[in-house]
Amino acid sequence: xxxxxxxxxxxxxxxxxxxxxxxxxxxxxxxxxxxxxxxxxxxxxxxxxxxxxxxxxxxxxxxxxxxxxxxxxxxxxxxxxxxxxxxxxxxxxxxxxxxxxxxxxxxxxxxxxxxxxxxxxxxxxxxxxxxxxxxxxxxxxxxxxxxxxxxxxxxxxxxxxxxxxxxxxxxxxxxxxxxxxxxxxxxxxxxxxxxxxxxxxxxxxxxxxxxxxxxxxxxxxxxxxxxxxxxxxxxxxxxxxxxxxxxxxxxxxxxxxxxxxxxxxxxxxxxxxxxxxxxxxxxxxxxxxxxxxxxxxxxxxxxxxxxxxxxxxxxxxxxxxxxxxxxxxxxxxxxxxxxxxxxxxxxxxxxxxxxxxxxxxxxxxxxxxxxxxxxxxxxxxxxxxxxxxxxxxxxxxxxxxxxxxxxxxxxxxxxxxxxxxx
Numbered sequence: 001x002x003x004x005x006x007x008x009x010x011x012x013x014x015x016x017x018x019x020x021x022x023x024x025x026x027x028x029x030x031x032x033x034x035x036x037x038x039x040x041x042x043x044x045x046x047x048x049x050x051x052x053x054x055x056x057x058x059x060x061x062x063x064x065x066x067x068x069x070x071x072x073x074x075x076x077x078x079x080x081x082x083x084x085x086x087x088x089x090x091x092x093x094x095x096x097x098x099x100x101x102x103x104x105x106x107x108x109x110x111x112x113x114x115x116x117x118x119x120x121x122x123x124x125x126x127x128x129x130x131x132x133x134x135x136x137x138x139x140x141x142x143x144x145x146x147x148x149x150x151x152x153x154x155x156x157x158x159x160x161x162x163x164x165x166x167x168x169x170x171x172x173x174x175x176x177x178x179x180x181x182x183x184x185x186x187x188x189x190x191x192x193x194x195x196x197x198x199x200x201x202x203x204x205x206x207x208x209x210x211x212x213x214x215x216x217x218x219x220x221x222x223x224x225x226x227x228x229x230x231x232x233x234x235x236x237x238x239x240x241x242x243x244x245x246x247x248x249x250x251x252x253x254x255x256x257x258x259x260x261x262x263x264x265x266x267x268x269x270x271x272x273x274x275x276x277x278x279x280x281x282x283x284x285x286x287x288x289x290x291x292x293x294x295x296x297x298x299x300x301x302x303x304x305x306x307x308x309x310x311x312x313x314x315x316x317x318x319x320x321x322x323x324x325x326x327x328x329x330x331x332x333x334x335x336x337x338x339x340x341x342x343x344x345x346x347x348x349x350x351x352x353x354x355x356x357x358x359x360x361x362x363x364x365x366x367x368x369x370x371x372x373x374x375x376x377x378x379x380x381x382x383x384x385x386x387x388x389x390x391x392x393x394x395x396x397x398x399x400x401x402x403x404x405x406x407x408x409x410x411x412x413x414x415x416x417x418x419x420x421x422x
Contacts, residue, residue: 009108016109017058020048027053041211043156044109065106068113073097075120076398082127083361084402088409092402095341096394100334101386111157112387119161119391121150123364126169129196130176131360133185137192144196148203155207158388161371163208166201168370172363173197233276234290238269241295248296258297265294267378274381282332286382288314303377311376311389312369312396315339335386338397345400352403355410364399368392 019039026034027049037046051060076096080089105113125147129140154161177197180190240246242265249258271287278284288310294300309316320336353361372389379385386393 009104013108013110016042016045016048019045020052020109023049024052037156038211043114043211044111047114047156048109061109062107065108065110065113068117069102069106072113072117072120075117075124076395079120079124079127079364079395080398080402082131083356083358084406088402088405091405092398095338095397095401099394100330101390112390114153114157115161116391116394118150118153118156120395121153122147122165123150123367123395125150126172126200126367127360127363129193129200130172130363133183134189140192140196144199147200151200151203151207155210157211159208159210162204164371164374165367166204166208168367169204170201172366173200233272234293235269235272235276238265238272238293241293242266242269246295248298250297250301253297261297261300264374264378265300268294268380271379271381271384283383287380288382289380292380300377304373307376308369308373309376310380311372311374311385313339313343314376314382314385317343335382338393342393342397342400345397345404348404348407349400352406361399364395368396 019042023034023036023039023045035046035049037043039045039049047064048058048061051064052058054060073093073096076093077086077089080092084092125143125145128135128143129147132139132143135143151162154165177190177194180193242262247262247265249255249262272290274287275284275290278287289306292303292306294303315332315335316339319332320340349361353359369392371392375385375388379388
């Protein structure tokens, strides 16, 4: 990977770095009124501009990324502590702490570090609000603040993710509300829970806009394809299907749902442009489902099962042999190992949940599955899909690994083998 003299990789990191230094110059000339959270729609550049003003050194980014990642590990452990002992939680969170991809992220201005800590903080706050009973109002407000802090960090880099989280979060909160009614909790607690739930959903709705991706997704409402030399490329055929005259809305669905589905289909077309510019064999192999072009809302909805398989479970076991192929791909090696851990973890989780009768562990898994499915619909490129889904992928892996560790401890007790004291 090519880097410049400032150490940033070509592509997005270089672009964010350029925007940040440009914003620093504007602030020095005209004062802090020139500061923007999203310069050109890019939150990481806004954060970097503040760091450069404070330290005048591009490597301050490394310290911030390291601190955010360490915080993510701590938050992951706290999430796992909802169901598992401390030692199991620490061991279960190790895949996040030791992820090889983080060595790239530490040194770069990126969105993924902020999205990771934001997603985990949101999950922790939501869990504490829904699982814990008889909380004082101050504790409820604290956990609400934790969740909203996560929403704000997500808004900084990927506001559209808050839109994706809103429906599944509303369902989770509604189910929790019904359970509280069934358990006949005190009316004061019920009212405070409803207030916190409404504030949480409002935060997701309000902080669902604000980045460059908004303009891209909104542009598909009245989309006109770019004239191409070769109209038979995958991207060109995909573009033709989402033209206003060609796209088939579903009359029985609300207009905003049709627009969201069209935006998902349009984003897929943007991904297929990679086929016209990439020459790297591993990158071309990672562009999948080239023959699945979506021309309407119903067809997009019918793609959901396939998108779930792609978003949650890829790479599949049939792809794991690429670890031994020549030339070897670092991406496929890492993701195949992680996928193997996830498959084993999910099997262990099924056993653990049956034995422990703790069904609330499926709350974070529902969040993760819904987000990864939407990403699977919109992103038929495994490289980008891995980055987008990383927080939810790691959440699933770490929960599964912790369940597997607990089952091993159970087996040791059943076999009469004494546990080691550490």
